[in-house]
Amino acid sequence: MQLRRLPETLVNQIAAGEVVERPASAVKELVENAIDADATRIDVTVIDGGQTSITVSDDGIGMAPEDLSLCIERHATSKLPDDDLIDIRHLGFRGEALPSIGAVSRLSITSRTEGANEAWCLNVEGGRVSDPQPAAHPKGTRVEIRDLFFATPARLKFLKTPRTEMNHVTETMKRLAMAHPAIGFTLSDGTRRRLDLAPEQGELFEARLGRLGTIMGRDFADNALLIDAERESIRLTGYAGLPTFNRGNAALQFLFVNGRPVNDRMLYGALRGAYRDFLASDRYPVVALFVTAPSELVDVNVHPAKTEVRFRDAALVRGLIVGTVKHALAEAGHRAATTVADAALGAVRTGGQALPMSRGAGRYGRFPSSNPSISPGLSDAAAQFGAPLPGLAAAPAAPMATNDWAPVDEAESIDDPGEYPLGVARGQLHATYIVAQTADGIVIVDQHAAHERLVEERIKRGLAADGVARQGMLIPEVVELEDAGAERLLARAPELAEMGLVVEAFGNGAVVVRETPALLGEIDIQGLVQDMADDLAELDDAIALRDRIGDVCATMACHGSVRAGRRLNGEEMNALLREMEATPHSGQCSHGRPTYVELKLHDIEKLFGRR
Amino acid sequence: MKLTIERAALLKSLGHVQSVVERRNTIPILSNVKIDAGDASVRLNATDMDLDIVEAATADVSTPGSTTVSAHTLYDIVRKLPDGAQIDIDAAGDGQVVLSAGRSRFTLASLPTDEFPVLSGGELPHQFTLSAAELRGLIDRTRFAISTEETRYYLNGIYLHKAESDGTALLRAVATDGHRLASVEVPLPAGAEEVPGVIVPRKAVAELRKLIDESGDEVAVSMSESKIRFAFDDAVLTSKLIDGTFPDYQRVIPAGNDKVMEVECKSFADAVDRVSAISSEKSRAIKLALSGGTLVLSASSPEHGSATEEIEVAFDGDELEIGFNSAYLLDVTRQIEGEMARFTMADAASPTVMQETDDTSALYVLMPMRV
Numbered sequence: 001m002q003l004r005r006l007p008e009t010l011v012n013q014i015a016a017g018e019v020v021e022r023p024a025s026a027v028k029e030l031v032e033n034a035i036d037a038d039a040t041r042i043d044v045t046v047i048d049g050g051q052t053s054i055t056v057s058d059d060g061i062g063m064a065p066e067d068l069s070l071c072i073e074r075h076a077t078s079k080l081p082d083d084d085l086i087d088i089r090h091l092g093f094r095g096e097a098l099p100s101i102g103a104v105s106r107l108s109i110t111s112r113t114e115g116a117n118e119a120w121c122l123n124v125e126g127g128r129v130s131d132p133q134p135a136a137h138p139k140g141t142r143v144e145i146r147d148l149f150f151a152t153p154a155r156l157k158f159l160k161t162p163r164t165e166m167n168h169v170t171e172t173m174k175r176l177a178m179a180h181p182a183i184g185f186t187l188s189d190g191t192r193r194r195l196d197l198a199p200e201q202g203e204l205f206e207a208r209l210g211r212l213g214t215i216m217g218r219d220f221a222d223n224a225l226l227i228d229a230e231r232e233s234i235r236l237t238g239y240a241g242l243p244t245f246n247r248g249n250a251a252l253q254f255l256f257v258n259g260r261p262v263n264d265r266m267l268y269g270a271l272r273g274a275y276r277d278f279l280a281s282d283r284y285p286v287v288a289l290f291v292t293a294p295s296e297l298v299d300v301n302v303h304p305a306k307t308e309v310r311f312r313d314a315a316l317v318r319g320l321i322v323g324t325v326k327h328a329l330a331e332a333g334h335r336a337a338t339t340v341a342d343a344a345l346g347a348v349r350t351g352g353q354a355l356p357m358s359r360g361a362g363r364y365g366r367f368p369s370s371n372p373s374i375s376p377g378l379s380d381a382a383a384q385f386g387a388p389l390p391g392l393a394a395a396p397a398a399p400m401a402t403n404d405w406a407p408v409d410e411a412e413s414i415d416d417p418g419e420y421p422l423g424v425a426r427g428q429l430h431a432t433y434i435v436a437q438t439a440d441g442i443v444i445v446d447q448h449a450a451h452e453r454l455v456e457e458r459i460k461r462g463l464a465a466d467g468v469a470r471q472g473m474l475i476p477e478v479v480e481l482e483d484a485g486a487e488r489l490l491a492r493a494p495e496l497a498e499m500g501l502v503v504e505a506f507g508n509g510a511v512v513v514r515e516t517p518a519l520l521g522e523i524d525i526q527g528l529v530q531d532m533a534d535d536l537a538e539l540d541d542a543i544a545l546r547d548r549i550g551d552v553c554a555t556m557a558c559h560g561s562v563r564a565g566r567r568l569n570g571e572e573m574n575a576l577l578r579e580m581e582a583t584p585h586s587g588q589c590s591h592g593r594p595t596y597v598e599l600k601l602h603d604i605e606k607l608f609g610r611r
Numbered sequence: 612m613k614l615t616i617e618r619a620a621l622l623k624s625l626g627h628v629q630s631v632v633e634r635r636n637t638i639p640i641l642s643n644v645k646i647d648a649g650d651a652s653v654r655l656n657a658t659d660m661d662l663d664i665v666e667a668a669t670a671d672v673s674t675p676g677s678t679t680v681s682a683h684t685l686y687d688i689v690r691k692l693p694d695g696a697q698i699d700i701d702a703a704g705d706g707q708v709v710l711s712a713g714r715s716r717f718t719l720a721s722l723p724t725d726e727f728p729v730l731s732g733g734e735l736p737h738q739f740t741l742s743a744a745e746l747r748g749l750i751d752r753t754r755f756a757i758s759t760e761e762t763r764y765y766l767n768g769i770y771l772h773k774a775e776s777d778g779t780a781l782l783r784a785v786a787t788d789g790h791r792l793a794s795v796e797v798p799l800p801a802g803a804e805e806v807p808g809v810i811v812p813r814k815a816v817a818e819l820r821k822l823i824d825e826s827g828d829e830v831a832v833s834m835s836e837s838k839i840r841f842a843f844d845d846a847v848l849t850s851k852l853i854d855g856t857f858p859d860y861q862r863v864i865p866a867g868n869d870k871v872m873e874v875e876c877k878s879f880a881d882a883v884d885r886v887s888a889i890s891s892e893k894s895r896a897i898k899l900a901l902s903g904g905t906l907v908l909s910a911s912s913p914e915h916g917s918a919t920e921e922i923e924v925a926f927d928g929d930e931l932e933i934g935f936n937s938a939y940l941l942d943v944t945r946q947i948e949g950e951m952a953r954f955t956m957a958d959a960a961s962p963t964v965m966q967e968t969d970d971t972s973a974l975y976v977l978m979p980m981r982v
Contacts, residue, residue, distance in 0.1 A: 462891070462913030469894040471936060472978035474863050474962055475789050518936060518980050519893035522788055524762040552893060 009127035012074065012103030013152055018304040019100045022159065023050025023148060024168035025305060026105075029097035030143050031176050031185075034058035035259075036079060036090045037141065040199060041184040046169050049162030050148055057142035062113040065120040065132045071109070072124050074099045087295045091260055094301075098143075103127045104155070105148040111141040126151040170194050174215050175261035178254055178288055181211035205237070212239060212288050216252060219245065220286060225332050227289060229324040234293045234317060240325050241286035242332060243278035244588045252286040257298060259290075263307040265538065267291075270318045273541045274325035277460075277550065280591035287325075291317060318541075330584040422581055422596065425573035432564040434573045441600040447576065448564045450595040453586050454579055456557035468500035468549065470515035477525040483509040485533035492542060496532075499545050503529070517545075519552050554590055612676030612702040614648045616668065618692050618712070623825070624666040625686050627846060628657040631664050631818060632682040640726045643679035646700065648672045656727070657682055662815050663730035666846040678702035679727055680719045685710075688717055730849055735833035735840055739802035741782075746830050746841075747823050749784040750816055752795045752946045752973045757813050758788035765855030769816055771839075772808030772857075773799060780804070785860050791939050792860060792976040793946070807836050810857055815839075815850035822846050864976055865962050868955040870928035872901060873968060876952040879906075880944035882920045886910045887937035889918040896982045897937040902930045910937070933959045934982040943975045 006014075020026050027044060034042045037060025045055040063071060070076045077095035085093075101107055102124035112119035119137035123130040149156040159165060166189055177185045177197050181204075187195035197214055200207035205226065213221035224239035238256075255267045267289075275285045299310040311317045407427040422445070423438030434445040481489070486509050489496075493503055500517030513525050531544035562568070568576070580586040580595070588594055605611045628644055636642045645656040653670040656663070688710065692698065696712040702721060703709070710717040741749075750769065758766035766787060774783040780799035785792065811819075819841055823830070826843035833840045840849045883897060890896050890910040900907040906924045911917035933956060943965050944952065951968035965975040 458914070465913055466911075467982075469896045469934070470981040471790055471894075472960065472962075472980065473789055474787060474792055474976060474978040475858050475860075477789065515981060517894075518896060519891070521893070522758060522760045522790070524760060526762055556893060 008074075009103060012099050012127055015074070015096055016100035016104045016152070017155065019096050020104065020148075021305070022168060023054060023165050024172045026050065026054055026101055026145060026148060027056065027169050028172045028176070028305070029092070029101065030054070030056040030145075031173065032091035033097065033143075034060055034141070035176070035180055035183065036092055037061045039140065039183060041186075043186045043188075044169075044173065045188045045190060046166060047190040049159070049165030050145075050169060051156075051159065051162060051165070052146065054145040054148065055142065057140065059138070059140040062116070062119075062139055062141050063109075063111040064113055064116070068109060068111060068120055068122045068132050069129070072098050072102045072107070072122070072129055085301060088300055089295060091306075101145060101148075102129070104151045106146040106150065108144045108146075109141065110135050110137045110144075112137050112139055114139055166194070172261075175254060175256075178208075178211060178215055179256045179259045179261060179290065181207040208237075208290075209239065216286065216288070220252075224286075224288075225328040227324055227328055229320060229327075231320045232313075232316060234291065234297065234320060236289060236291055236320050236324050238289035239287065240274075240289070240328055242587070243275060243285060243329065243585075243592045244594045246279055246283040246285055246592050248283065250284045253284060254288040256288075256290045257300070257309045258292060258295070260300065260306060260309075262309050264309055266311075266314055266318060267321065269538070269541050270321040271325070272543070273318075274322045274329070276543065276546060277590060278329065278585060278588055278592055281547070283592045289321065289325075291321075293317075332584075332587075420577065420581065422577040425570055425577060428568055428573060431567050434568070434576065436573075436577055438598070441598055441603070443577075443596050443598045445577065445580070445596040446564075446594075447562055447566070447568065447573075449589045449593065450580055450586065451561040451576060452554075452557050453589050453595055454576075454583055455561045456553055456590060457583050457585060459553045459556055463549075463553070467498065469518040470497075470500045470502060471518040472515050473513060477513045478506055478510055479513060479526055479529040480510050481530070481533050485509075485537065486511050488536040489529070489533050492536065496542060496545065499542070499549065501528075501545055517549060520548055523548070550590070612646070612648050612678055612704075613674040613700070614653060614670045614672040615697055615699050616653060616670035618689060618694065618696040618698055620668045620670070621698060622686075622689050624655050624668040624845070625682075625689055627666050627818075627822060627825075628655045628664050629682040629686040630821070631657045631659055631662050631814075633659050634683070640679065640722050640728070642681050642683070643722055643727070644682035644685060645677060645679045645724060645727045646702075647677040648675050650675065658728055658730055659814075660728060660730070661812065661851045662818065663849045664818065664846060665849075668845070676702060676704075677724045678704075678708055679722050679724055680708050684719060730838075730851075733835060733838060735835050735838060737803060737806045737835070738831065738833040739800040739806075741797070741800055741830050741832055743823050743826065743828050743830055745797045746832075747820075748973075749782075749795050749797060750820050750823075753784045753786040753793040754813075754816050754820070755942045755946070756786040756788055756791050756793040756975075757816070758786075759813075760788070763789065765810060765853060765857055768810040768812040768853050770808060770810050770857040770860070771806075773803065773806050782806075785857070787858075787860060790936070790978050791943070792863065793943075793973070794860070794864070794975075795973045797972065803832075806834060808857065809834060809836070809839060810853035810855060811839060812850060812853050815848065819848055822848060863962060864974070865955075865957060865964060868957040868961070868964060870901075870931055870956040871926070872906065872954040872956065873925040873951055874906065874922065874954070875950060876944055876947045876967075877950075878922055879952065880941060882908050882922050883937050883940050883944070886918045886920050887941075889915045890937060891915075894980070894982075895937045896934055896980050897940070898932060898934050898982060900930075900932045901926050901928070931956060931958070933963065934980040935963075935977060936980050939977055943977065946973065946975070 019029065023046065027046065031042055031044065034056060037058060039058035039060035042056065042058045047053045075095040077093060079090040079093045107124040108121060110119055110121040119135045120132040121135035122132045170187060173185060173187050173195055181200040184199040185195060185197045186193060197211065200210040209221055220241060223242045223245040227236060227238050227240050229236050253268065253271060255262055255264065271285065271287060279285060297312045300306050302308050302310050423436035423443050425434055425436045427435050429435060432447060434447055436443040436445065489503060489511055490505055496503060501513065502515035503511045503513055506512040511529065513529060516523060516525065528544055528548065532542045535541060535543040586595060602611060632642060641659060647654040647656065648670065649672065651669060651672060652667050653672065654665055654667050656665045692712050698710060698712045701709045706721055708719045708721045710719060753769050757768060766789065770785040772783055774781045774796060781796040782799045782803055783794060783796040785794045822843055831842040837852055838849060839852055840847060886908045887895055887897050887910055889912055891912040897908060897910045900909065904923060904926060906922050907919055909917065909919040947967045949967045949969045953966050953968045955964040959979055962976050962978050965977060967973060
């Protein structure tokens with residue numbers, strides 16, 4: 001059999017398989033071109049999920065007719081002026097997108113530069129290029145793709161339903177739009193607008209938060225923490241959601257490197273590491289983070305669709321993300337998501353049919369008059385509020401209520417809740433929940449969850465201060481791994497030693513464990529080390545070890561904390577509230593569940609139809 | 612089958628037998644105890660397929676025969692019957708066993724005897740006799756170090772094997788959980804010259820230990836590569852052995868340790884116990900600082916504060932500071948019956964050897980903790 005060179009068209013079709021996988025990838029390439037062309041507004045129309053036509057028009061710098069014929073040649077680009085693959089400043093740089101798309105579809109490009117008299121139009125059909133023709137078009141470029149993949153029927157067959165493909169296009173557009181808030185984006189499916197994002201005004205953070213809010217929902221803007229940090233010329237900006245504002249999957253985690261949406265395992269691993277103490281392993285935080293690095297420190301040329309990147313110093317970026325996000329979460333302290341309160345309000349039953357109002361009505365006056373915030377609608381608590389209050393009332397005692405409602409003696413309670421974010425304890429319900437009054441609402445605290453979190457934080461502080469004690473192995477355990485796994489593990493050996501696990505190399509692909517964290521007692525070392533090697537491969541973090549230490553801390557905290565059902569007096573309750581205010585992360589338990597719910601007065605007023 | 616037995620006799624035997632039976636079983640017959648009535652005696656048999664115990668008790672048998680009933684239920688009933696009661700057991704063979712004592716009457720469900728598993732005997736070629744005291748010493752002074760981590764199954768028992776020291780043949784028991792090791796030896800009994808090294812599982816050790824105290828002076832041991840049998844006056848315990856290789860423990864017993872400390876064991880144990888009250892509940896770390904004739908024990912924790920205690924020791928060597936898990940230290944000191952204990956150390960990262968000064972038949976190795 002003889003070797004031969006493949007014809008140009010076939011070469012382009014093969015290349016197209018790498019770059020243009022589905023309509024969404026074509027949209028991505030074209031929109032990126034538009035962004036690189038300094039457009040301020042980009043309109044995309046996708047019909048039949050991109051099978052019939054995709055049109056992208058922008059108001060960017062446009063192309064002169066001679067550039068037009070060149071742009072559909074392979075590896076022709078205006079974006080590498082110095083032939084320097086290290087210093088990449090545009091989203092595109094390979095010159096592959098247009099020829100690839102042209103090779104598998106009917107492509108038409110119309111463009112006019114600033115100040116030119118007329119626009120020019122060029123048609124490509126399955127790789128065959130026509131000469132540029134004069135045409136009518138305002139400043140900017142309009143690219144129209146019809147019959148995508150008509151030249152590669154195999155690819156055509158693998159397309160999903162138009163609806164699915166449209167969803168992919170929408171996702172792609174959203175990601176690009178998040179990274180470029182100053183540009184207006186629209187996406188239409190021919191009959192209606194799927195996205196309509198006006199250009200955001202103002203400085204970068206404001207604009208970005210506006211854009212993120214539009215895309216990810218208003219809740220995000222209310223429950224996100226501003227991230228802004230810089231380390232050795234790498235800058236991390238963006239917003240990180242509060243741990244209590246979490247999701248069941250990673251769909252709302254958006255990561256960008258130099259304005260480019262990426263799907264990078266290392267970065268996701270760093271995020272997981274940052275939120276590890278605050279979320280159960282099956283819950284995911286909501287974040288949008290933007291890494292800006294000088295182009296010589298990051299290689300974007302590692303993936304055909306550029307969704308993966310490589311940093312020269314990955315550990316630095318990782319450390320930056322973990323450190324900054326953790327710091328921001330710590331500063332947020334005891335904040336719990338506002339959505340928690342919304343959920344609570346949603347659960348409130350209104351209407352009086354279940355409330356013993358006839359009995360309760362007479363007692364209402366016994367509450368301090370400044371206390372309209374305690375809602376009789378809170379389902380569980382409701383009945384108890386209607387009942388007599390033994391501590392306050394000299395009224396005949398009602399036996400049913402004495403066990404469940406322990407009010408704080410008025411004399412000992414502090415009367416000005418204004419100065420405390422979590423307010424002043426007013427009583428305890430069911431010997432489990434503390435009700436506190438704040439300046440503008442009420443707070444309900446789950447005493448066990450809250451105290452458990454406080455104790456756990458204390459234990460962790462102790463561990464961090466003293467280091468993890470390590471028990472030496474009399475008979476060191478040899479663990480067989482594959483070569484790469486062992487190397488990854490050994491590369492992190494100093495860090496692991498800090499956490500109490502001492503590993504050393506033991507020939508090819510094996511490690512020997514010499515010391516283990518003393519607080520874990522006798523452990524399944526084989527299993528632990530295997531898990532860690534997998535974690536390192538997948539997420540670049542030894543999560544298994546941290547988790548096990550965390551589990552032990554959590555168990556100790558659980559045993560060492562006030563249980564539900566324990567009666568607390570007013571001073572104890574107030575002390576708990578004050579400590580929660582002073583302790584970082586006290587707003588959620590280690591599984592991301594809230595430790596308290598705050599209801600604002602205006603929320604309560606809404607419940608009663610006062611607003 | 613029909614017999615009459617005194618409550619006390621039945622309770623004693625049943626007490627040994629029922630603890631072998633697991634609380635929950637997927638095979639129903641394993642919940643049962645087999646009652647075998649012969650001439651003037653009754654044999655009780657229980658098994659979990661790995662461990663089998665047979666115990667004999669005197670009884671007044673009117674019709675020989677056998678049956679099986681739930682071990683835990685029977686034990687529960689017998690326990691609650693009044694002292695001195697005479698118990699009649701009658702198995703008519705219709706799947707029911709009637710138990711009556713005084714004015715109480717119980718009808719228990721029974722399963723056919725032929726379903727009851729027999730731990731196949733096989734040949735047990737090596738036979739020797741140990742005194743109860745020797746066996747007790749081998750078990751008591753090693754069992755605390757048995758590993759509970761199931762993934763290292765070969766450490767989940769006591770390694771019983773033949774050894775030699777200074778020309779004397781010995782029978783040695785060794786247990787380790789990877790953090791500490793205990794080794795106890797007795798002179799090799801006659802008949803044990805060819806014994807293979809075997810690992811006796813933890814559950815068998817626990818059951819065996821219960822039997823020693825209530826039996827005579829001698830225990831007949833017989834074993835093969837896969838099974839071991841301990842025969843007492845009334846009871847016979849047969850266990851499968853752990854099919855694994857015990858690590859080469861000799862290598863981890865340091866020979867070159869040159870820093871020797873002698874301390875009065877009781878006061879040392881008490882001091883460790885006191886000082887460790889302060890160390891954190893999971894790691895139980897305690898520090899030993901040696902300098903001249905003084906040992907300073909100390910512990911600290913961010914939550915509870917710190918503690919120190921000084922005791923007089925005999926020590927000649929350079930200053931040394933070494934950390935241990937206090938629970939491990941106490942485990943060892945509890946085994947030492949003599950007055951003085953000797954610690955042989957090298958440095959803060961190497962294993963320490965502990966021994967009773969006057970009795971070198973037992974040796975303990977402890978890996979330090981790094982704090």
